[in-house]
Amino acid sequence: MVSLKVPxxxxxPAEDAExxxxxxxxxxxxxxxxxxILAHRNAAQRKIIRETYAQTYGExxxxxxxxxxxxxxxxxxxxxxxxxxxxDAFLANEATKRLTSNNWIVMEIACTRSSHDLFVVRQAYHxxxxxxxxxxxxxxxxxxxxxxLVPLVTSFRYEGDEVNMTLAKSEAKILHEKISxxxxxxxxxxxxxxxxxxxxxxATLNHYNNAFGNAINKDLKTDPEDEYLKLLRATIKCLxxxxxxxxxxxxxxxxxxxxxxxxxxxVVTTRAEVDMQRIKEEYxxxxxxxxxxxxxxxxxxxxxxxxxxxxxHGDA
Amino acid sequence: xxxxxxxETLTKAFSGHGIHEQAxxxxxxxxxxxxxxxxxxxxxxxxxxxxxxxxxxxxRHVRLLKxxxxxxxxxxxxxxxxxWERDARLVKEALKKGPQSYRILIEIxxxxxADELLGTRRAYHSxxxxxxxxxxxxxxxxxxxxxxxxxxxxxxYEGSKVKEDIAKSExxxxxxxxxxxxxxxxxxxxxxxxxxxxxxxPHLQAIYxxxxxxxxxxxDEELDIDLRLKETVQCLCSPxxxxxxxxxxxxxxxxxxxxxxxxTRVIVTRADTDMKQIKQEYNNQFGVPLSKKVEDTTNGNxxxxxxxxxxxxx
Numbered sequence: 232m233v234s235l236k237v238p239x240x241x242x243x244p245a246e247d248a249e250x251x252x253x254x255x256x257x258x259x260x261x262x263x264x265x266x267x268i269l270a271h272r273n274a275a276q277r278k279i280i281r282e283t284y285a286q287t288y289g290e291x292x293x294x295x296x297x298x299x300x301x302x303x304x305x306x307x308x309x310x311x312x313x314x315x316x317x318x319d320a321f322l323a324n325e326a327t328k329r330l331t332s333n334n335w336i337v338m339e340i341a342c343t344r345s346s347h348d349l350f351v352v353r354q355a356y357h358x359x360x361x362x363x364x365x366x367x368x369x370x371x372x373x374x375x376x377x378x379x380l381v382p383l384v385t386s387f388r389y390e391g392d393e394v395n396m397t398l399a400k401s402e403a404k405i406l407h408e409k410i411s412x413x414x415x416x417x418x419x420x421x422x423x424x425x426x427x428x429x430x431x432x433x434a435t436l437n438h439y440n441n442a443f444g445n446a447i448n449k450d451l452k453t454d455p456e457d458e459y460l461k462l463l464r465a466t467i468k469c470l471x472x473x474x475x476x477x478x479x480x481x482x483x484x485x486x487x488x489x490x491x492x493x494x495x496x497x498v499v500t501t502r503a504e505v506d507m508q509r510i511k512e513e514y515x516x517x518x519x520x521x522x523x524x525x526x527x528x529x530x531x532x533x534x535x536x537x538x539x540x541x542x543x544h545g546d547a
Numbered sequence: 548x549x550x551x552x553x554x555e556t557l558t559k560a561f562s563g564h565g566i567h568e569q570a571x572x573x574x575x576x577x578x579x580x581x582x583x584x585x586x587x588x589x590x591x592x593x594x595x596x597x598x599x600x601x602x603x604x605x606x607r608h609v610r611l612l613k614x615x616x617x618x619x620x621x622x623x624x625x626x627x628x629x630x631w632e633r634d635a636r637l638v639k640e641a642l643k644k645g646p647q648s649y650r651i652l653i654e655i656x657x658x659x660x661a662d663e664l665l666g667t668r669r670a671y672h673s674x675x676x677x678x679x680x681x682x683x684x685x686x687x688x689x690x691x692x693x694x695x696x697x698x699x700x701x702x703x704y705e706g707s708k709v710k711e712d713i714a715k716s717e718x719x720x721x722x723x724x725x726x727x728x729x730x731x732x733x734x735x736x737x738x739x740x741x742x743x744x745x746x747x748x749p750h751l752q753a754i755y756x757x758x759x760x761x762x763x764x765x766x767d768e769e770l771d772i773d774l775r776l777k778e779t780v781q782c783l784c785s786p787x788x789x790x791x792x793x794x795x796x797x798x799x800x801x802x803x804x805x806x807x808x809x810x811t812r813v814i815v816t817r818a819d820t821d822m823k824q825i826k827q828e829y830n831n832q833f834g835v836p837l838s839k840k841v842e843d844t845t846n847g848n849x850x851x852x853x854x855x856x857x858x859x860x861x
Contacts (some may be wrong), residue, residue: 317799369745385697389676422684428677
């Protein structure tokens with residue numbers, strides 16, 4: 232469920248564009264005005280505002296934001312204004328570059344978007360970076376990580392609810408066999424996780440649990456430091472219960488010494504229009520503290536206000 | 548007694564690709580019983596002498612005839628189909644038929660545009676309630692699986708921008724992988740798969756050029772060690788050459804029925820794409836116009852339909 236709050240009577244895109252322009256003028260920037268507008272418009276509305284701004288003032292709203300804002304707040308606003316597919320393409324590309332290398336972001340995008348949305352991301356990637364997403368992911372990864380990530384980003388999973396129980400049983404058996412032999416990068420494990428539909432995987436893993444006594448992620452915890460196994464467990468979580476995955480990312484981002492703002496910003500901006508409500512509920516359940524309170528104690532200023540607005544705190 | 552010319556025409560009407568419907572109607576339709584009998588006696592490959600003193604249709608040949616009668620219908624149905632449904636069904640059929648048909652997987656994943664392949668993947672969901680990649684991964688075993696799954700999953704960049712220095716270094720990588728073929732099969736080399744299944748077609752064509760500069764030979768000529776890789780490179784870099792070769796094999800008399808099907812498939816799927824270039828390439832390679840070869844080898848409505856499709860491109 233969506234946490235974004237949009238007012239009942241939305242001003243016209245021309246009015247929004249004008250107000251945003253005013254927010255940049257003069258000394259400093261009126262960040263509160265920026266938040267009050269942008270944090271309360273959905274993706275379609277933001278897109279029109281960007282187009283209107285460009286037509287009226289001859290400049291890209293993103294470039295003006297870039298000039299006027301700084302650091303965490305800027306990044307949150309920039310990511311938020313991007314169209315969801317562009318945003319994912321941007322994050323994926325950032326993740327493949329060496330310094331910011333982060334396999335988890337690529338996996339997250341590949342596993343928690345719908346088949347259709349993932350494809351639109353691949354199209355946006357072509358348009359922006361003049362290369363395919365898979366060629367960059369393949370080029371910048373190696374070994375087991377490449378074996379897992381490339382099929383994940385190129386998958387186009389069937390999205391129906393139909394489940395074949397016989398297949399679920401036989402594939403649960405295959406998974407169990409490979410895991411018992413510690414063949415964690417076996418082709419069959421990769422095949423099942425990267426090609427089967429999410430419903431089918433769910434059925435298979437439920438059967439795994441019933442038949443073999445442990446949830447699969449428990450059996451995959453043999454070496455807590457192994458990075459590949461961590462990624463594999465996270466992949467499974469993203470495919471079967473994304474809210475729990477995102478709750479954990481948020482928890483670790485907030486509890487970390489200092490805060491991992493990039494992770495916090497990423498989860499909030501990418502999920503506000505998808506399932507942030509459910510993530511908030513999961514967060515509250517797991518941490519006994521509402522997400523708003525955690526963000527409030529851990530961040531400050533305009534950055535904090537932006538995040539809180541996106542997770543639905545306060546009015547539209 | 549049947550006229551020898553008529554006998555010959557009728558025998559020809561029953562052989563090759565498709566059926567010469569007009570000959571069957573005008574000749575067979577007017578023959579008296581003795582003429583039909585002499586036809587039966589004069590064609591031991593179609594009719595067996597039964598111990599009870601009559602000439603019996605050979606069962607196997609009747610089954611083959613059924614395919615020949617259906618050839619026109621299949622061509623029409625395939626031609627009318629939406630390209631996405633068509634390619635999805637071709638993939639499914641290839642997976643069911645097994646390794647002898649796997650080249651079709653390479654053909655479809657490598658000679659269609661990125662958006663056509665996406666459409667095919669969508670249609671596959673509707674038709675078969677599975678994703679293309681899950682079925683390919685499930686049915687293909689062994690060393691070919693990684694390559695095929697990667698090929699059907701690709702969404703290649705379609706712009707012309709190429710980084711020459713990367714193309715050069717990747718040509719080197721491929722050259723090394725081929726040299727090391729005795730120690731490690733290139734089709735199992737992760738770098739080979741990465742390059743062939745993710746890079747854009749212009750980029751791969753640049754690699755083809757650099758490879759030639761590095762090793763003096765064309766990469767597909769050096770890939771006789773692995774036919775799948777050879778087909779992949781050909782489909783990606785020089786599809787018209789690949790298709791003209793497939794057509795020529797299919798137009799040989801008395802080939803295997805699966806190879807024969809390639810004739811319909813290639814002509815129907817390329818008629819509105821690059822048939823003109825394929826015709827040029829065919830003429831260059833084999834010294835005979837494609838239309839002439841089709842005229843000589845095929846029959847009846849099937850023949851007329853194919854010739855019409857071939858002529859579309861100009």
